[in-house]
Amino acid sequence: MTMTAYIKEQWEWIASQAGIIILINLILLTSTPLAKTLGEIFYLDLLVISAAVAGYFFHFRRLNKAYAKIRQAMTEGRDMDWLCRESAESAGNNVPGISLSKELLAYQHNGFSRKENDYQQRMNDLNDYLTQTVHDLKVNLSVCEMVVKRLENEPQPETGTMSKLLYQIEQMKFRVNQTLFVARANHYSEDILSENMDLGQVVKEAISVNAEFMITKNISIQNNISPYRLISDKKWIQYIVAQILNNSSKYTAENGEIMISGQEDEQGYHLHLRDNGIGIPPEELGRVFDKGFTGSNGRSSTKSTGMGMYYAKKMANTLGIGLNVRSEQGVYTEFIVSFYKLSDYMQRQRS
Template sequence: MKKERIGELLRWYMREHKRGIWLVILLGAIYGSVFYLYNVPVEAVAYGTVLGVTFLLVMNVLWFWKFCRKHQKRMELLPGIEYAYRDMPEADTLAEKDYRQMVMDLGKSCYEHLMELENQEQESKEYYTIWVHQIKTPIAVMRMILQEEDTRQNRELLAELFRIEQYAEMALSYIRLESSESDFVIKEYNLDDIIRQAIRRYAPQFIRRKLHLVYESTEVKVLTDEKWLLFILEQIISNAVKYTPSGTITIRVTEDKKLSVEDTGIGIAPEDLPRIFEKGFTGYNGRNDKKATGLGLNLCRKAAEHLNIGIAVESKPGVGSCFTLDLKERQFNIE
């Protein structure tokens, strides 16, 4: 224990026992006066004083040590007090007993409320998870109906239906990322397979918006979670498609396992660039779009943190944006 900390505890100990200290001083003054008035020999007084002071010093050292131990015990319990309140040190005084009982009652009440909130949160997650899975059925049925006839109106409706499906899956991803249960399966995957899955899913959007896609197949293999890497890539491609009225989207993979998605869209304002991964932040482009949620890139960042994937962004307004995923193997941040 540091000297500064010991000094602080000593001040608190003396403050807590100041009445006893003043009582000892007062009694010493009274006995000293009586001995002086009755001409008691100095040697006898000095001998008794030395014995008394020595005894008091020894006892106070022991009491101070116990005082420090109890304080240390309380500090160890403090970080998890909502669960460890039952392990508080036993009381030595009536006041400590009263305070201990108050803390015990308060801790029990907080623990019950905490358990109730956790149960409610778990029930909400289960409800929304079931809802997202159930909503996929009518979406699939509507897609089949709209695909029966290839008209301009049906193509527009299919595009909006695709957006609904995106938002439903985004909600499910949000629930899974916020859950304490691990939803990650780490294996070695062929990166080309994952990229082609994302391209196939967004192919109708490329065609509808008449965007040119540039991609050369790769043989790079990565150690990752396929589902969540695909989710990150799809969100980045979705933004590229959304904010590229016309032009090209280029997907590249380098030998050092860096995956980039570059577009020739409207770009990101310099003042918005540092905040694009914040929850709910839509920026200037999102406010103009009126349909941005500010959740997609935030979920990308959270998933990337779990997989320890670095995300870098470069953008110039009117020129385009480039998102780069660093897929080099690192230690995963998965509980």
């Protein structure tokens, strides 16, 4: 540290002490005869200034030694703990503010650790989803291969065989698209765009994504959604609705029905998607959105990753919309997507 830099850092103290000396001089000069006290005042000023300069000199030298110790620690790759020990052992060479610096670094380290843990969790989630998706795609490809071989041996392929092949291809397309969405979900802060959108049109697009699954099982859809405009991210809303419909198609028997309706109240607009499928056991209802949870239905009736609804809920929370489920086993399952009005949304954010 140079003397010029030191003076710039300590200018407040230097200015305050100079002001004190000037104030004392003014008091002395105005309260005593000038002829008798001028020499004594000058002598007093000399002593005070000399003491102040000496104090600043020793403080400057101590700071230089402390900064030299910090540079040594950085050069040798030492950590903060070593610097604290050295400062404690060197009574006349301790680093000013070392304790506060250590607390600040610990606070910063905790912040980095939280971000690292969150990033690691998201990467683990993505890895689990990709692993399961690749496994499911291999199953779909194996089925496609068997169907193609059967077609090669048939002079006139049956309609049912072609339908099975088309169904497996649509399954693969859906899983690939959902995997792309999941990959984006782990970087959602960079992939969200608020826009004025028509919820009714988004629902129609989500139905189109799942059309082949519905046709294969002859599931009818009663869409009673009227045009309703709101501001949100269109592609993520479509992802959530498409995931719910895909989930319903899995657990609804052939010739089943899915009913889609909307309801507006003082809190916001609520999108209801209800099927007459096998329903969810009461003890499992609270775990539908848990990571990797497939439930007894997923284990027994279909190949389920347990990740689709987990990511749907995750993105709903990110967008600030509600996603809830209610069900009666053997009767129905209903998902409710709630788009809150601004005042109610702000109250939910504060609570």
